Amino acid sequence: MKSSRRTRVVGAFAVIVAIAAFASLTAGGAGAGEQSPFALPRGDTLYTSGKQWGPYTNFNPLRPDYNTGLVGLLYETLFRYDPLKDKFLPWLATSGTWQGKNFVVTMRKGVSWNDGKPMTAADVKFTFETGKLAGSQYSTMWKTGLKKITTRGNVVTFHFGGVPNYQEWDSNMYSIPIVPRHVWSKYSAKEITAGNTSQRSKQVGTGPFTYGAGANSSQTLQWNRRNGWWATKAFGMKLPMRYIVDIHNTSNTASLQNFLQNKIDLSNNFFPGIEKQVGGKIGTYYTKAPFMLSANTAWLIPNTKKAPLSDKNFRRALAMSINIAQIVKAGYGNIVAKANPTGLAPQWSKWVDQAQVKKLGFKYNVAGAKSLLAANGYRDTNGDGYVENKDGSQIDLRIIVPNGWSDWMTAIGIIANSTKAAGIKLTPAFPDFNALVEERNSGKFDLVINNDKAFGSTPYVYYDYLFRLPVADQQTSVNFSRFTSAGSRPWALTTKMNKIKSTDVVRAKRVHSQIQRYILTELPAIPLWYNGMWAQWNKSYWTNFPTASSKGLQNTPSTWNGYLNMTGIDALADLKKTSK
Amino acid sequence: MSRYFARKIAIYLLTFFVAVTIDFAIPRLMPGDPIDGLIARFQADPTASEELHGYFTESFGLDQPLWEQYLTFWRGLLQGDLGPSIAYIGSSVSELIWAALPYTLALLVPAIVLSYIAGNRVGALAARRKSLDNTVLPAAYILSATPYMWLALVLAYVLAFKLGWFPVSGAYDFSLQPAWTWEFVRSFLSHWFLPFLTLFLVAFGGWAIGMRNLIIYELEADYANYLRSLGAPGRLVRRYAYGNAVLPQMTGLALALGAVVAGALVTEIVFGYPGIGSLILTAIQNRDYFLLQGIFLLIIVGVLIANFIVDIAYVIVDPRTRTGLQGS
Numbered sequence: 001m002k003s004s005r006r007t008r009v010v011g012a013f014a015v016i017v018a019i020a021a022f023a024s025l026t027a028g029g030a031g032a033g034e035q036s037p038f039a040l041p042r043g044d045t046l047y048t049s050g051k052q053w054g055p056y057t058n059f060n061p062l063r064p065d066y067n068t069g070l071v072g073l074l075y076e077t078l079f080r081y082d083p084l085k086d087k088f089l090p091w092l093a094t095s096g097t098w099q100g101k102n103f104v105v106t107m108r109k110g111v112s113w114n115d116g117k118p119m120t121a122a123d124v125k126f127t128f129e130t131g132k133l134a135g136s137q138y139s140t141m142w143k144t145g146l147k148k149i150t151t152r153g154n155v156v157t158f159h160f161g162g163v164p165n166y167q168e169w170d171s172n173m174y175s176i177p178i179v180p181r182h183v184w185s186k187y188s189a190k191e192i193t194a195g196n197t198s199q200r201s202k203q204v205g206t207g208p209f210t211y212g213a214g215a216n217s218s219q220t221l222q223w224n225r226r227n228g229w230w231a232t233k234a235f236g237m238k239l240p241m242r243y244i245v246d247i248h249n250t251s252n253t254a255s256l257q258n259f260l261q262n263k264i265d266l267s268n269n270f271f272p273g274i275e276k277q278v279g280g281k282i283g284t285y286y287t288k289a290p291f292m293l294s295a296n297t298a299w300l301i302p303n304t305k306k307a308p309l310s311d312k313n314f315r316r317a318l319a320m321s322i323n324i325a326q327i328v329k330a331g332y333g334n335i336v337a338k339a340n341p342t343g344l345a346p347q348w349s350k351w352v353d354q355a356q357v358k359k360l361g362f363k364y365n366v367a368g369a370k371s372l373l374a375a376n377g378y379r380d381t382n383g384d385g386y387v388e389n390k391d392g393s394q395i396d397l398r399i400i401v402p403n404g405w406s407d408w409m410t411a412i413g414i415i416a417n418s419t420k421a422a423g424i425k426l427t428p429a430f431p432d433f434n435a436l437v438e439e440r441n442s443g444k445f446d447l448v449i450n451n452d453k454a455f456g457s458t459p460y461v462y463y464d465y466l467f468r469l470p471v472a473d474q475q476t477s478v479n480f481s482r483f484t485s486a487g488s489r490p491w492a493l494t495t496k497m498n499k500i501k502s503t504d505v506v507r508a509k510r511v512h513s514q515i516q517r518y519i520l521t522e523l524p525a526i527p528l529w530y531n532g533m534w535a536q537w538n539k540s541y542w543t544n545f546p547t548a549s550s551k552g553l554q555n556t557p558s559t560w561n562g563y564l565n566m567t568g569i570d571a572l573a574d575l576k577k578t579s580k
Numbered sequence: 581m582s583r584y585f586a587r588k589i590a591i592y593l594l595t596f597f598v599a600v601t602i603d604f605a606i607p608r609l610m611p612g613d614p615i616d617g618l619i620a621r622f623q624a625d626p627t628a629s630e631e632l633h634g635y636f637t638e639s640f641g642l643d644q645p646l647w648e649q650y651l652t653f654w655r656g657l658l659q660g661d662l663g664p665s666i667a668y669i670g671s672s673v674s675e676l677i678w679a680a681l682p683y684t685l686a687l688l689v690p691a692i693v694l695s696y697i698a699g700n701r702v703g704a705l706a707a708r709r710k711s712l713d714n715t716v717l718p719a720a721y722i723l724s725a726t727p728y729m730w731l732a733l734v735l736a737y738v739l740a741f742k743l744g745w746f747p748v749s750g751a752y753d754f755s756l757q758p759a760w761t762w763e764f765v766r767s768f769l770s771h772w773f774l775p776f777l778t779l780f781l782v783a784f785g786g787w788a789i790g791m792r793n794l795i796i797y798e799l800e801a802d803y804a805n806y807l808r809s810l811g812a813p814g815r816l817v818r819r820y821a822y823g824n825a826v827l828p829q830m831t832g833l834a835l836a837l838g839a840v841v842a843g844a845l846v847t848e849i850v851f852g853y854p855g856i857g858s859l860i861l862t863a864i865q866n867r868d869y870f871l872l873q874g875i876f877l878l879i880i881v882g883v884l885i886a887n888f889i890v891d892i893a894y895v896i897v898d899p900r901t902r903t904g905l906q907g908s
Binding site: 054139143195213441 | 852
């Protein structure tokens with residue numbers, strides 16, 4: 001009897017602690033302050049997922065890892081860019097034109113911040129001037145020509161000294177979110193460049209949504225539609241959903257299960273095998289392969305400071321020995337497409353010198369790879385089936401991708417397997433993300449796959465990514481290959497490219513062709529496939545998603561950072577409720 | 581008695597000191613620099629990265645020599661300051677732990693206590709009913725040998741995804757925010773059940789096996805035979821046997837705590853449950869030294885305190901310990 005009384009006491013104690021824990025959870029801890037007692041109506045709520053892997057902490061739109069939707073739903077840019085039609089679309093600005101070395105932007109009238117104050121040219125000036133702060137993402141423009149900004153009425157003039165970097169400037173026009181001066185001028189320089197600006201009352205933007213709930217949580221972030229969004233008057237644009245709730249990803253598997261159970265409407269997760277589910281309630285941009293739009297190029301980055309990868313002939317043999325078609329088919333189930341040998345996006349094909357690609361581009365050719373290796377002194381001297389270095393030492397290159405990136409893990413397995421046929425030994429390894437970053441940035445790696453640069457308005461971004469000089473001890477975001485062996489010429493051409501207007505087609509094409517020649521012959525990095533703009537939707541509650549087959553619906557169906565300010569916001573505005 | 585406790589407390593303090601030192605060292609032994617990772621996630625412009633790198637390194641105090649960081653860590657610790665988080669820039673480690681802890685406790689406490697009670701009861705029953713012994717025992721063996729992660733995945737797939745009885749992941753419905761409403765409570769409980777069940781089942785198996793074996797041993801003991809020969813009723817004999825068998829189980833509880841905490845961590849990750857386990861995963865993935873330190877510290881303190889409580893309870897429950905103490 002005694003012992004059972006004791007267990008009963010323990011049991012009661014447990015119940016009390018559990019209740020206490022529960023109480024603290026609701027009262028103070030997890031949900032602090034944001035009481036939204038009622039469940040959101042399903043039919044009025046769009047659930048998205050696929051962008052946010054970390055918690056919803058960053059409300060600073062000037063720091064590129066901002067929370068889902070922050071730029072697009074809350075903060076807006078001067079223009080949008082339509083990557084599918086390669087067109088700049090007016091947004092907060094009604095026009096922007098070059099007048100000599102000045103860029104003149106006319107601001108839209110009647111745009112107001114969600115706290116009621118009007119948006120003015122002074123806000124634009126303030127935003128662009130934050131680029132002068134040390135550590136700003138947008139500091140390059142001030143170091144390479146932008147001299148001052150003046151405003152008159154609703155006109156903002158950007159004054160340049162010397163020839164402006166036109167290509168880079170174009171990207172700025174649709175990627176720099178305009179912030180309110182009356183709120184942001186109180187922030188310190190560090191808060192602007194590196195902070196979180198996470199105070200709820202200070203989420204003041206011009207966009208169609210306001211902050212709802214979920215700051216710092218690692219479950220959901222809620223956006224509430226607001227009245228009086230300027231674009232309704234200007235374009236008749238209206239967002240049909242009252243709420244957008246973005247769901248934090250714990251794993252692609254959990255997201256897939258929620259997606260199939262109709263709990264997620266628009267998913268930008270990578271779901272292997274989703275191509276088999278398309279049709280019925282599940283849709284993708286194309287109804288057949290590659291199903292997805294392309295978002296960026298996955299490059300195989302060689303460390304050109306290490307033998308034998310320092311030899312361009314070896315790099316070429318390596319490229320020729322990789323069976324990319326098999327990665328596309330077996331690794332991805334055809335939801336990606338093989339990359340052009342220049343690595344340039346499909347939407348940039350007008351800038352690709354196709355004749356040159358035909359002549360100089362690498363092709364999958366094992367026999368060719370073998371003879372190229374042999375002709376350059378790489379022979380299998382010890383009979384193990386793999387070629388050795390010219391000095392007879394063994395070649396065993398480590399090829400790395402971050403642990404957990406399952407599609408890439410499969411891909412490097414296929415790569416290592418296919419290079420074997422040509423006699424090149426690769427050993428796949430999966431360090432975790434931070435360890436990989438350290439190896440990659442400090443130049444300790446042999447081979448790594450990377451896709452950091454997204455497709456945008458200009459291939460300049462890709463040339464910069466491949467050729468930027470000088471090479472420092474730490475290469476944090478460009479020229480991971482540490483490519484210097486072709487001298488300063490490729491980088492000089494890249495900077496020249498930056499200073500050519502896209503409208504100057506003849507001149508632009510000539511320089512494009514010259515730079516591409518270096519990509520094709522030197523192979524500073526090997527373009528493999530176009531990583532998809534992963535997007536699939538469940539049509540149970542919302543329909544009229546983007547599709548290639550309807551002209552009016554050709555928009556980017558993505559909530560990833562940088563896509564709402566392309567045409568992602570148009571895609572959301574086009575959605576229609578189902579009868580559910 | 582006081583000497584016993586003084587010795588115990590001294591041992592606990594020493595353990596605490598060593599554990600905290602290891603706690604400081606382990607995150608820093610992992611390859612990869614937290615600030616590099618942070619900036620890589622920003623995909624910062626190259627000119628900005630260098631600037632940011634210097635700024636973050638300095639603001640997190642990572643530019644100081646290790647011994648100084650170690651002293652700073654102790655100083656902060658004694659003042660209850662666990663430092664800033666790197667992964668969740670802008671939040672303090674204590675803030676994050678306080679937000680996540682209720683979720684983990686809501687899983688752990690009922691799972692530990694209920695599995696202990698139920699496991700012991702069922703184990704004791706199994707020891708005297710052949711039919712129960714033949715069915716419950718194999719099941720218990722399988723359960724106790726099941727990895728938490730695997731059981732969690734199976735439960736999630738079958739009960740949540742296939743049958744749709746419970747939600748797949750999260751701590752409450754996506755359409756809700758935490759609040760004191762019935763709707764939230766109901767949603768919370770339905771999300772809570774599967775992770776709880778995972779922890780409960782694995783631990784339950786262990787307790788049942790242990791208790792069953794102990795009871796069989798006790799029922800064969802001399803005092804039990806003697807009682808029986810005196811004509812004492814079976815119930816009385818079993819009650820004495822249970823009282824004696826529960827003692828080693830209690831020591832087992834102290835030892836098992838660490839395993840259950842670890843199990844809770846992986847279970848949370850499978851169910852996307854926003855407790856300490858999910859926090860620890862983020863911390864490791866981001867090389868967040870301070871957050872890792874903070875969480876490990878919490879686990880160290882938690883396990884030490886639980887052990888201490890079991891130590892005290894043992895003195896109360898087992899008269900022999902008391903006499904032993906008085907004798908010395």
